[in-house]
Amino acid sequence: KEIAFIFDLDGVIVDTAKYHFLAWRNLANSLGFEFTEAHNELLKGVSRVRSLEILLEIGKVALTEDQKQSLLIKKNEEYLSYVNKMTADEILPGISNLLDYLDVNNIKYALGSASKNAPLILEKVGLLNRFSAIVDGNDVSKAKPDPEVFLIGAQKLQMKPENCIVVEDAIAGIEAANAANMVSIGIGDAELLKKATYILKDTTGFTNDFLKNLIN
Numbered sequence: 001k002e003i004a005f006i007f008d009l010d011g012v013i014v015d016t017a018k019y020h021f022l023a024w025r026n027l028a029n030s031l032g033f034e035f036t037e038a039h040n041e042l043l044k045g046v047s048r049v050r051s052l053e054i055l056l057e058i059g060k061v062a063l064t065e066d067q068k069q070s071l072l073i074k075k076n077e078e079y080l081s082y083v084n085k086m087t088a089d090e091i092l093p094g095i096s097n098l099l100d101y102l103d104v105n106n107i108k109y110a111l112g113s114a115s116k117n118a119p120l121i122l123e124k125v126g127l128l129n130r131f132s133a134i135v136d137g138n139d140v141s142k143a144k145p146d147p148e149v150f151l152i153g154a155q156k157l158q159m160k161p162e163n164c165i166v167v168e169d170a171i172a173g174i175e176a177a178n179a180a181n182m183v184s185i186g187i188g189d190a191e192l193l194k195k196a197t198y199i200l201k202d203t204t205g206f207t208n209d210f211l212k213n214l215i216n
């Protein structure tokens with residue numbers, strides 16, 4: 001049977017969460033409160049605007065719409081200063097092998113990310129032209145856990161949702177894949193991602209054996 005993959009970006013293909021963290025933490029500090037790694041977990045898979053809302057709730061800070069807009073710009077500028085330094089070395093282990101495996105087996109793959117910076121990041125790490133389709137934060141109106149991002153991905157690949165396999169590190173992303181009636185592979189903590197069809201501790205879990213079993 002014909003299948004396709006749809007990949008989340010942040011936390012699956014590259015670890016940009018650490019750069020989001022630096023930028024959000026500096027923003028929080030400039031507003032006078034602490035922002036921890038645990039707080040950062042709450043922002044994984046969450047849109048930029050919603051992330052700021054959550055951050056402001058953590059700091060119990062109330063701002064006007066104009067102030068929020070300028071903070072969003074500031075945060076993204078700092079984030080992009082890190083992204084602009086990214087290279088192919090930052091592709092997570094196992095991912096290049098996985099993409100090669102899919103190419104060799106004529107299995108198409110798309111990107112399904114909430115990030116508006118997704119094309120730039122893929123370009124930086126040299127993967128932009130390998131995806132058959134890219135769906136990013138500019139293409140969707142409903143954020144994960146809504147299935148929209150993955151359903152558009154399936155459509156662009158001309159695949160039925162039930163024949164798509166989503167790779168995700170965020171709970172919201174697993175929920176989105178499940179809501180889209182797709183197979184889901186969670187990357188990370190088994191307890192956190194227990195709603196996924198399959199769970200791998202990290203991206204090194206994409207061994208050829210795992211892939212053979214999955215696909216056949």
Ligand code: G6P
Pocket residue numbers: 010020043044045046047048051076113114115116117118137
């Ligand atoms: C991904 C990340 C989130 C990030 C979101 C928006 O889902 O996991 O942490 O907030 O993308 O990213 P952007 O690059 O548009 O700010």
Ligand code: MG
Pocket residue numbers: 008009010011012044045168169170173
């Ligand atoms: Mg992610």
